[in-house]
Amino acid sequence: MEAAFYDGNGQMIIQQHPDPVAAEGDAIIQVKATGICGSDLLMNNDKEEADELPAGHEVTGIIVDVGAAVDREIVGKRVAIETIGQGLACSTCWYCRMGQYRQCQNKVQAEGGGFAEYIKRKAIGCYEISESMTWDEGALVEPLAVSIHGIRRGMMNGGETVAILGAGTIGLTAVVAAKQLGAGKIFVTARHEQQAAMALSLGADYTCSPEGEEFENLVRSHTNGRGADLAVETVGGKSNRTLIQSVESTRMQGRIVILGGFRTPLQFDWLAPLLKEQSIIFSSCYGILDGYHDYEMAINLLSNQSNSLSDIVTHKYPLEEIQQGFECAYDKSTGSIKVQIHQD
Numbered sequence: 648m649e650a651a652f653y654d655g656n657g658q659m660i661i662q663q664h665p666d667p668v669a670a671e672g673d674a675i676i677q678v679k680a681t682g683i684c685g686s687d688l689l690m691n692n693d694k695e696e697a698d699e700l701p702a703g704h705e706v707t708g709i710i711v712d713v714g715a716a717v718d719r720e721i722v723g724k725r726v727a728i729e730t731i732g733q734g735l736a737c738s739t740c741w742y743c744r745m746g747q748y749r750q751c752q753n754k755v756q757a758e759g760g761g762f763a764e765y766i767k768r769k770a771i772g773c774y775e776i777s778e779s780m781t782w783d784e785g786a787l788v789e790p791l792a793v794s795i796h797g798i799r800r801g802m803m804n805g806g807e808t809v810a811i812l813g814a815g816t817i818g819l820t821a822v823v824a825a826k827q828l829g830a831g832k833i834f835v836t837a838r839h840e841q842q843a844a845m846a847l848s849l850g851a852d853y854t855c856s857p858e859g860e861e862f863e864n865l866v867r868s869h870t871n872g873r874g875a876d877l878a879v880e881t882v883g884g885k886s887n888r889t890l891i892q893s894v895e896s897t898r899m900q901g902r903i904v905i906l907g908g909f910r911t912p913l914q915f916d917w918l919a920p921l922l923k924e925q926s927i928i929f930s931s932c933y934g935i936l937d938g939y940h941d942y943e944m945a946i947n948l949l950s951n952q953s954n955s956l957s958d959i960v961t962h963k964y965p966l967e968e969i970q971q972g973f974e975c976a977y978d979k980s981t982g983s984i985k986v987q988i989h990q991d
């Protein structure tokens with residue numbers, strides 16, 4: 648099959664790669680769409696070696712083959728693939744028994760991702776999408792599930808005020824997740840105009856630039872000076888700026904969920920959140936909480952005809968043009984928010 652690889656030198660290139668073969672509990676999925684995640688861009692920046700396996704974890708497609716232990720009934724189903732947790736997990740260790748597949752102790756190592764014609768994962772990690780859902784929406788299940796997981800780990804109660812740091816894909820899916828799970832006012836920082844406009848159209852109440860103290864002041868001015876009940880940090884990177892902003896814009900005894908990947912050790916003043924008695928909660932990927940997998944909740948939400956999350960898909964490229972897709976995703980002056988690779 649054809650698959651895309653980072654060449655270690657700034658380019659995504661297409662190469663031939665062996666077709667995946669289904670063992671026992673596996674499914675082989677013909678990939679229809681794969682989103683380019685901010686982490687794909689950032690990881691390439693940090694890499695000096697070429698990829699040995701294709702990346703891509705926001706994946707949707709059609710099951711075309713299954714292993715001997717899987718009911719062949721599921722062949723032909725349209726699915727969103729739980730690529731990082733359940734799709735690689737053993738289903739039997741202590742964490743898997745708790746539904747926390749991301750923390751599985753016996754995960755399959757080194758399985759290729761969705762920048763390829765086919766992908767292999769455990770069949771149990773393939774979630775059927777509804778007929779009304781497009782492939783664009785199928786590939787948004789993963790980033791939406793990440794944000795749903797964050798909001799749930801942040802124990803958001805209905806009516807609470809939520810401050811969202813960042814308006815990239817995860818910031819925007821966090822707006823939708825918070826709104827759907829019953830948030831009160833939602834505040835968002837957005838660096839680019841298209842992100843601010845999208846945040847408002849998806850249900851945010853107020854947006855502003857991340858520069859200076861503008862955001863902290865905005866949140867305080869709408870919360871009687873207290874700050875938000877819950878902050879969701881979605882930026883990460885190599886600066887402590889959004890961590891400080893999260894502490895500043897959250898009320899005393901409020902909660903701060905960290906979804907952003909920080910890619911370098913950072914200095915941070917721990918005394919401020921201690922004196923404010925804030926809870927800092929890390930959240931990575933997805934899993935089962937209270938009986939429901941975040942993928943199930945994301946699919947339900949995207950099946951609702953009134954949802955408009957797929958508006959964030961601003962650009963689509965075929966697999967052969969993945970390099971242009973990556974360049975477009977990097978360069979926000981193109982108006983890009985979510986860029987997807989389509990093979991449909």
Ligand SMILES: [Zn+2]
Pocket residue numbers: 684685686704
């Ligand atoms: Zn991602």
Ligand SMILES: [Zn+2]
Pocket residue numbers: 736737738739740741742743750751752753754
């Ligand atoms: Zn396990």
